[in-house]
Each structure stands twice: as C-alpha cells, then as structure tokens.
Amino acid sequence: MMTRLIQLLMTVTAAWSLASCAEQGVTRAIPVAPNTQHMYAQGDSAQIMPVMLPERPMLVATSGPSIRAASYLLLDARTGQHLAGRSFETARGVASTQKLVTAMVVLDAGNLDKMVRIQASDVSVEPTRLGIKPGEVYTRRELLYAFLVKSANDVANALARDNAGSISAFTEKMNAKARSLGCTNSHFRNPHGLTVSGQYSTARDMARVAMAAYRNSTIRDVVRRKYFAFRRADGHVVTLTNTNELLGKMPECNGMKTGYTVASGRCLISSAASGSREVILVQLGTKTKYIWEDARIMMSWGLQRLRSSGGVAMSGW
Numbered sequence: 491m492m493t494r495l496i497q498l499l500m501t502v503t504a505a506w507s508l509a510s511c512a513e514q515g516v517t518r519a520i521p522v523a524p525n526t527q528h529m530y531a532q533g534d535s536a537q538i539m540p541v542m543l544p545e546r547p548m549l550v551a552t553s554g555p556s557i558r559a560a561s562y563l564l565l566d567a568r569t570g571q572h573l574a575g576r577s578f579e580t581a582r583g584v585a586s587t588q589k590l591v592t593a594m595v596v597l598d599a600g601n602l603d604k605m606v607r608i609q610a611s612d613v614s615v616e617p618t619r620l621g622i623k624p625g626e627v628y629t630r631r632e633l634l635y636a637f638l639v640k641s642a643n644d645v646a647n648a649l650a651r652d653n654a655g656s657i658s659a660f661t662e663k664m665n666a667k668a669r670s671l672g673c674t675n676s677h678f679r680n681p682h683g684l685t686v687s688g689q690y691s692t693a694r695d696m697a698r699v700a701m702a703a704y705r706n707s708t709i710r711d712v713v714r715r716k717y718f719a720f721r722r723a724d725g726h727v728v729t730l731t732n733t734n735e736l737l738g739k740m741p742e743c744n745g746m747k748t749g750y751t752v753a754s755g756r757c758l759i760s761s762a763a764s765g766s767r768e769v770i771l772v773q774l775g776t777k778t779k780y781i782w783e784d785a786r787i788m789m790s791w792g793l794q795r796l797r798s799s800g801g802v803a804m805s806g807w
Contacts, residue, residue: 555791557784560755560775561693564792567704567761567768573792578693581675582774585749585757586618586641586683587696588664590703593638595663596649597708602631604652612648615682619644620730626723638709639718640730641748646682657681671698685753693772700746700759700770713745736760740786742793746770756781762789767796 554564554574563578565571610624620642622628630652637645650660657680664678673695679686691699703709712718716737718730736743742762749757756776762769769792771785 555787557773557788558776558778558780559773559784560777562771562773562788563693563697564769564771564788565697565701566792566796567701567763567770568766570701573769573795574788575693578697578772579675581690581692583685583689583751583754583757584683584691584696584774585685585751585754587747587749587757587759587772587774588678588683588691588699589638589641589646589681589749590696590699590709590747590759591664591667591678592646592649592660592681593634593709593712594699594703594706595660595667596630596634596653597706598667599653602629602634602708604630606630606633606648606652608648609651612651613644615643615647615684618642620720622648623723628723632720634708635712635715635718636720636730638712638747639715639732640720641733643682643684646680650681668695668699671702673698683749683751683754685751693774696759696772696774697770700761700772703746704761704768704770710745713747715745734758734760735782736785739782740789742789743786758782758785760785760789762793764793764797767793769793769796 559576561577561580561582563575564573566573605627606629608622608624608626608628613619613622613624618641620636620640622644630649633645633649636642637649647657650657654660654663660681661678664681665676668676668678668691673691676691676695677688678691679689713732713734714737716732718732719727720730721727733748734743734745737745740762742764744761744763746759746761754775756773756778758771758773758776758781760771769789771789771792773781773785776784
C-alpha cells in the first residue's frame with residue numbers, strides 16, 4: 491500500500507512539473523519518427539548515427555533571455571534543435587518575412603537569366619516599391635536580389651506573375667512549397683506579405699522556411715549583403731540598402747529577412763554564425779523598435795549556449 495502511494499505521489503509531482511513548464515513558456519521540441527538516423531555534431535566533426543528518439547514530445551527546460559516578440563523561436567541552424575521560444579504555434583501575420591517563401595518558389599523554377607518585362611499590374615502596390623516601370627525589362631536574378639534586399643512589393647508582384655501567370659496561381663505554389671517543408675499552420679495569399687484576410691503563419695512554420703532558405707546558396711548570398719547595386723533599365727545604378735539593420739551592427743549576423751505591417755507588428759527572421767555554431771531566430775509581433783537589440787541578445791545567447799553544450803543531437807520538430 492505504501493509503495494502504491496509513493497508511486498502515485500511521484501506521478502502527480504511529475505505531471506505538475508510538466509504543466510508548470512508549459513505555463514512558463516518552456517520550449518517544446520517535437521521529435522521525428524523514432525529509431526531513425528540523424529546527424530550528430532561534436533566540435534568540428536559530424537557523423538550520421540542512429541538516434542533513439544522518444545515517442546512523446548520532449549521538453550527543453552529553457553526560455554532564454556527576455557525579449558518583446560509576441561511569438562518567437564530560436565533554433566540551432568545546423569540541427570533544428572529548439573533552444574528557446576514562446577507561443578511559436580500561434581497563427582499570426584508574418585508580413586514580409588514570407589518573401590522567403592516567394593524567393594524559394596522563384597528559385598525552384600530556375601532560369602535566373604530569363605528576362606522579365608514589367609507590367610502595369612505589377613506596380614499597383616504600396617507601400618515599399620523599387621519604382622520599376624511598365625515596359626522595363628530585367629532578369630529574374632536582378633529582380634530577386636533587389637526584392638530580398640529592398641523588400642520591394644512591386645518586384646514581388648512581377649516575380650510572381652512571371653513565375654505562375656497570376657498572383658493567385660503563384661500563391662498556390664507558395665502554399666505547396668510551405669507544405670513540402672512541413673508547415674502545418676500557414677496560408678499565404680500574396681507574394682509580399684501585406685495584410686489580407688486569411689493569410690497567416692507561425693514562428694515554428696517560419697522557422698522551417700528559414701531553415702530551408704538558409705541552406706539555399708543563392709538566398710544566402712543575397713541576404714548577407716548590406717548593399718546591392720541595382721542597374722535600372724535606363725542604365726542608372728542605384729545602391730539599395732538592406733532593410734536588415736543587424737547587418738554591420740552584429741558581426742555574427744549573416745542575414746535573413748525583415749517584415750512590418752501595422753497588423754502584424756515588427757517581424758524579423760535573422761541568422762548568425764560563430765565558428766561552427768549557427769542559429770536562426772524568428773520574431774513575430776514585436777510592437778517596439780527594440781526588435782534589433784532583442785535579436786542580437788537572443789542570438790548571442792544561443793551561440794554561447796551551443797558553445798557551452800559542445801554539440802547538440804538532432805531532436806527534430
């Protein structure tokens with residue numbers, strides 16, 4: 491009888507502890523199928539080995555530094571291990587960070603040297619525009635680089651129409667791409683992220699997008715650039731400044747994508763690397779100008795955590 495009572499007390503205590511963790515915003519890492527092969531990184535070496543994963547979600551008992559985002563998720567960019575997060579399953583507008591999905595759909599089609607003729611329907615959009623004009627012709631590559639650096643909505647329309655024939659057809663491709671990356675709580679209705687009913691994602695889904703974008707060499711080359719020289723159709727060259735203010739201010743930062751609308755708040759997907767350690771941070775719904783400082787603090791903490799841990803086994807999503 492005494493043994494059964496002790497077991498009952500231990501079960502109740504464990505359940506209370508897990509519930510307390512959940513209330514405090516503890517990060518939840520969801521494992522992939524058990525008994526499969528995953529990469530394990532230790533120092534500068536990496537090898538594939540079978541990893542026995544539990545059938546149930548694991549709790550990572552850490553929340554990291556305090557930041558102001560309504561939803562966020564920090565992860566190891568090499569393994570996908572969740573390092574810290576809050577409300578990362580909550581659906582909300584993600585503004586121009588969804589342009590990473592747009593870029594991947596464009597890149598899936600390839601042929602970046604194909605010429606694109608701008609149409610009047612492309613430029614009927616606000617507020618951030620590059621100022622391209624109907625009848626002008628550019629390569630897909632030129633437009634893609636300007637699109638990601640300047641976050642230009644008119645260029646987003648031009649790339650989408652060129653790719654699929656219409657905005658609606660292109661967003662079908664965006665949603666298919668998101669599903670292929672494992673995004674289960676996202677729906678996109680335009681290529682630029684301006685607020686529209688029925689368009690949403692989550693910090694976790696956008697972290698999946700960011701992981702895929704981080705592994706694309708073309709996107710990596712664009713988003714790391716603080717400046718990009720764009721040659722207009724008339725031959726005039728303009729220098730575009732990246733909307734990501736972390737570039738040049740945080741030495742470890744190597745890019746990703748900004749976003750802002752009144753409805754979505756300030757959004758930012760950022761990445762940073764130090765030696766063999768790499769992190770990605772998704773911040774959504776920040777209502778203050780301190781999103782840049784929050785990103786620097788959180789990613790610096792993540793890089794330091796990875797250094798002190800000496801390598802983290804992949805736990806999946």
